[in-house]
Amino acid sequence: MALVELRNVHKSFQRDTQVIEVFENLTLDVAERSFTALMGPSGSGKSTLLNLIAGLDRPTSGTITVAGAKVNAMPPTALAAWRARHIGFVFQSYNLLPVLTAFQNVELPLLLAPLSRKQRDERVRIALGVVGLDDRLQHYPRQLSGGQEQRVAIARAIVSDPTLILLDEPTGQLDKRAAEEVLALLQRLNSELHKTIIIVTHDAHAAEKAKQVLHLEKGVLAA
Amino acid sequence: MKLLPLVLANLRRHRLRTLLTTLGVALATFLFASLRSVVTTLNAGAEVASASRMGVQNATAIVFPLPLSYRERLAAVPGVAAVTWANWFGGLYGDGKTFFAQFAVDPETYLAMYPEISVPPGQKEAFLHERTAALVGKGLMEKVGWRLGQDVTIRGTIYPGDWTFTIRAVYTPTVRAMDDRSFLFHYDYLYERTDHRATPGWYALQLSDPSHAASVAQTIDAMFRNSSAPTKTMTEKAFNQSFVTMWGNVQFLMNSIGMAVVFAILMVTANAMMMTARERTGEVAVLKTIGFTDRTLFGLVMAEASVVTLSGAVLGLGGAKLLYAGTGFNGFGFLPGFDVTPATLALGFGITLLLAVASGIVPALRAARLSIVQALRHVE
């Protein structure tokens, strides 16, 4: 059984009187410990797919199962708790709360878990160590470079040891070198720490780092 | 509780806005406490008023005097056991910054009618037998630093000239609501030095039976109805209130101002909370993505509104309590025993809680209901 299973997923958006069909009948399996790159033109439904898997949005019909849990059928509060436990999500930008330090930003998911201050402290330091920023604990986002900000966001996505890490164009606003660093980090997370990762990207070079590339074209998947 | 640092961090985001909003709430609650304490102090003063005493003032307003000849006619009214009278002197002392009330009284009858003005017997004798002697409240003695036997010169405003008195006695009120910062001297001295122009400002009556108050008042007011100075006779309670409220319906005024202030600050606070919430749409979406529930986000916004309004209230209400107690404020003698009561503080905090809810509810609901997908589309 695959870690992520989408079966006959139909998703449409209603905008005023107009109905936008994103997926008519999407089926997808993502294996545990895989590293998948999702490519495709703008508007093809990449973000929508990621949001559905993360339980940020619901399909119009069809089922989405992640690690045995029926994501599409969970009530909102249970879904939030499930997300805290199983999903690490990184957006293209605006990931970090500007009023919190790097440490506090990474700590956020742990505040939802029954952990002592000492346990939280330990895990935050480990996560920031993994992304190579254990010397920036007390820095605020505005004191960090774009690449560092994204690495803090990745640290936050891994700090509660989630089942699945989802990234929506995480390198979209980074320069080449910073993007390289982020991708190398993801590769390490996958190969050394065996994290299951799905990354949306425009960049063919970035996609090469993944073990598997999926192309999305007008709501239809192709390998 | 673990989330408190997040609440505080958000409040630090726009320090100036948070500071101004907090100070706004502080000022509003301070004004609320002050205005309401005027009302409660007046009421407390009226409560301790003796039911067996009545006041007689000019029907037009208390600032207009009554003829001295009324004392015999009042004394002759059935049910009236004793009569005394007094006058508001309204002078200035020193550089004019030290305010206190001065009353010209008929010493013998006045002290007899007001046993709550307690004077040591020896001093009382000295005061009664010297025409320019003064009887001064203990609080005023301490405030200005006067000593017994000292000469004090007061500059007349209603009755011009320098008036020098010798402090011969100090009184201590036996009830809290009675002013301990008044300055009393002989009415005769005032009357003679003004060539008999300073006629009594008001009369006070002792009744032989409090239950006849209404009929006594009727008899007196009917007696003077067609004279040059018609009277208004009322219970001491009503009289005390009218004395302090000579410039209008204080209670109504105070309550209206109080409500207007609270309403104004509600607008300011609500606006600040709305601005704050609108700026943070993206952050709310991120927190929800991380797994924060709608309920938690609702709580975070409400907590923020509560911290701002409650710290403002602690400053404003606590400040009022401490300031008035510390300075012994008494409304320049008009508000003896001025105090911010526990009930006023409780009411102030109650209103603050309502303020927190009213200003926080809309942005809190908005944060709770925010759809992650919609929010992120707007941000990116």
Ligand SMILES: Nc1ncnc2c1ncn2[C@@H]1O[C@H](COP(=O)(O)OP(=O)(O)O)[C@@H](O)[C@H]1O
């Ligand atoms: N919340 C939404 N409301 C209405 N239309 C949406 C919404 N989200 C996405 N869409 C539409 O769905 C399609 C797929 O969008 P998206 O998943 O963001 O594409 P991609 O991430 O591949 O650029 C687009 O046509 C987009 O306009």
Ligand SMILES: [Mg+2]
């Ligand atoms: Mg997208």
